[in-house]
Amino acid sequence: MSNNNSKSTIGKNLKKVRQEKGISQDRLSKLADLSLNTIVTVESGLNPNPTIETLTKIAQALDIKVDDLIKK
Numbered sequence: 001m002s003n004n005n006s007k008s009t010i011g012k013n014l015k016k017v018r019q020e021k022g023i024s025q026d027r028l029s030k031l032a033d034l035s036l037n038t039i040v041t042v043e044s045g046l047n048p049n050p051t052i053e054t055l056t057k058i059a060q061a062l063d064i065k066v067d068d069l070i071k072k
Contacts, residue, residue, distance in 0.1 A: 008048035013069050031061035
């Protein structure tokens with residue numbers, strides 16, 4: 001039931017916000033206390049449905065709302 005249009009919405013939003021804030025994937029993984037692999041798979045769309053815990057950690061690290069990651 002996944003609508004994986006080339007790249008996940010979450011992945012696209014994550015990449016956009018991360019780049020706007022000038023944060024590398026490696027730095028984000030440390031800020032969010034997640035593995036670099038987790039950040040890469042979410043951002044690349046390989047994991048289009050990350051857990052809410054993962055999304056919350058990423059959103060907090062980027063100082064945004066989870067909604068900002070999942071909105072179309």
